[in-house]
Amino acid sequence: MWRMAVRRCSRRLCCRNFSTSFGDGGTVQACTLVVPSPSDALNRGRESAHIKMSEDPYLSVIQTASADDAVVTVVAVPWDATMCTFEMTERTIHQTPRRMVDFSPVVDSVDVDLIEFGLGEPTTFGLCVDFSIAAEVESLNEEAAVLLHPNSALSGDGGHPARTPEAVQRIEELYQAGSGAVERRFRQLFDEGRLGAVFGGDHSSPYGAIKAFGAHCASRGESFGILQFDAHADLYDSYDDVSCSHACVMKRVLDNVEALDAVVAVGIREVNSQELEAHSADSRHHMFTAAHLRRASFAGGAEWERAVRAIVAPLPHHVWVSFDIDGLELQFCDGTGTPVPGGLSYLQATDVLLEIHRSGRVLCGFDVVEVGSTPAGVNVGVRLMYKLAGLQMLGLGARDNLQIRRPTLI
Numbered sequence: 001m002w003r004m005a006v007r008r009c010s011r012r013l014c015c016r017n018f019s020t021s022f023g024d025g026g027t028v029q030a031c032t033l034v035v036p037s038p039s040d041a042l043n044r045g046r047e048s049a050h051i052k053m054s055e056d057p058y059l060s061v062i063q064t065a066s067a068d069d070a071v072v073t074v075v076a077v078p079w080d081a082t083m084c085t086f087e088m089t090e091r092t093i094h095q096t097p098r099r100m101v102d103f104s105p106v107v108d109s110v111d112v113d114l115i116e117f118g119l120g121e122p123t124t125f126g127l128c129v130d131f132s133i134a135a136e137v138e139s140l141n142e143e144a145a146v147l148l149h150p151n152s153a154l155s156g157d158g159g160h161p162a163r164t165p166e167a168v169q170r171i172e173e174l175y176q177a178g179s180g181a182v183e184r185r186f187r188q189l190f191d192e193g194r195l196g197a198v199f200g201g202d203h204s205s206p207y208g209a210i211k212a213f214g215a216h217c218a219s220r221g222e223s224f225g226i227l228q229f230d231a232h233a234d235l236y237d238s239y240d241d242v243s244c245s246h247a248c249v250m251k252r253v254l255d256n257v258e259a260l261d262a263v264v265a266v267g268i269r270e271v272n273s274q275e276l277e278a279h280s281a282d283s284r285h286h287m288f289t290a291a292h293l294r295r296a297s298f299a300g301g302a303e304w305e306r307a308v309r310a311i312v313a314p315l316p317h318h319v320w321v322s323f324d325i326d327g328l329e330l331q332f333c334d335g336t337g338t339p340v341p342g343g344l345s346y347l348q349a350t351d352v353l354l355e356i357h358r359s360g361r362v363l364c365g366f367d368v369v370e371v372g373s374t375p376a377g378v379n380v381g382v383r384l385m386y387k388l389a390g391l392q393m394l395g396l397g398a399r400d401n402l403q404i405r406r407p408t409l410i
């Protein structure tokens with residue numbers, strides 16, 4: 001069922017909105033943290049998207065701008081060496097960014113969740129998945145995966161001996177090299193006045209991007225917070241003998257990233273005592289376990305809305321979303337490495353994401369990680385990524401004022 005029918009795309013109509021205006025000054029002002037001149041960036045992205053979409057009406061919604069003109073550049077980071085269920089699952093998460101691009105033509109251009117904020121078709125402002133560092137990361141990943149998983153099929157007929165201290169050191173070096181490439185790419189994006197995002201890969205893949213963003217915030221005397229969706233807290237000090245594991249990423253972020261005011265972890269339902277200690281020891285770390293949210297999610301209505309506001313409350317104005325797909329319930333994270341039952345639904349997670357914008361905060365960057373490369377996995381991953389890119393654009397002031405007439409529900 002991997003092959004999908006390419007649907008007729010409503011985007012043939014979208015260019016009619018080409019000359020519509022940009023949004024309110026307040027939001028645009030807020031995002032000067034990342035983009036020195038938001039309306040210039042939006043104009044450039046929109047012109048580029050207009051040209052590409054006129055040439056190809058069936059273009060993927062996530063590839064409507066050139067790398068030079070995109071307002072949101074989503075950097076593919078095909079790193080999955082630290083997946084811990086490596087031996088048990090087919091190793092495919094590093095292939096996810098390409099599979100998402102292959103799948104994306106089935107996604108239509110209007111995001112009905114964003115319409116209420118005045119942005120119906122994010123893609124018309126120019127979106128690009130950037131593979132400029134993918135080959136480099138992939139080759140580092142290949143070597144690290146064999147060293148980290150000596151008993152997997154990857155290691156060949158004879159297998160490898162158990163992890164030696166030398167192997168562990170080499171894995172850390174390979175990770176530093178890959179993560180360094182990500183960090184450089186993001187510093188470049190920020191220097192050029194663009195917004196960035198990461199397509200993983202496992203959860204260790206966006207570390208360099210978050211580090212670059214923290215440094216960027218610090219250089220402007222600003223701070224930021226991370227909203228993490230995840231089944232796991234990722235607060236291990238080391239895992240599988242290495243400190244660069246996906247299970248350690250938030251510990252590394254809290255330890256090393258500049259200008260970080262808060263990490264809000266949502267959907268957590270699998271932790272160990274070491275992670276709980278790390279959580280208790282750092283007042284910047286906030287945790288909304290799946291159990292905390294259960295009552296509110298069952299009650300729905302005003303109680304759920306209160307819970308959504310409480311999740312976003314500890315975050316400062318500038319927000320980075322780190323979205324591990326296993327934060328969602330099993331049917332929404334097919335093919336992920338470490339699935340855990342009891343997660344958020346796609347709609348619940350959407351409510352929380354929209355609250356960033358609704359509360360007046362600005363989504364400055366994001367990563368979508370641990371997405372399985374199966375058709376069902378990428379189907380969720382690519383839509384989530386498109387929504388997040390749209391939220392980033394909203395923060396810049398992108399508006400097209402598309403409308404849907406609201407039916408009366410009750």
Ligand SMILES: [Mn+2]
Nearest residue numbers: 203230234324
């Ligand atoms: Mn994670």
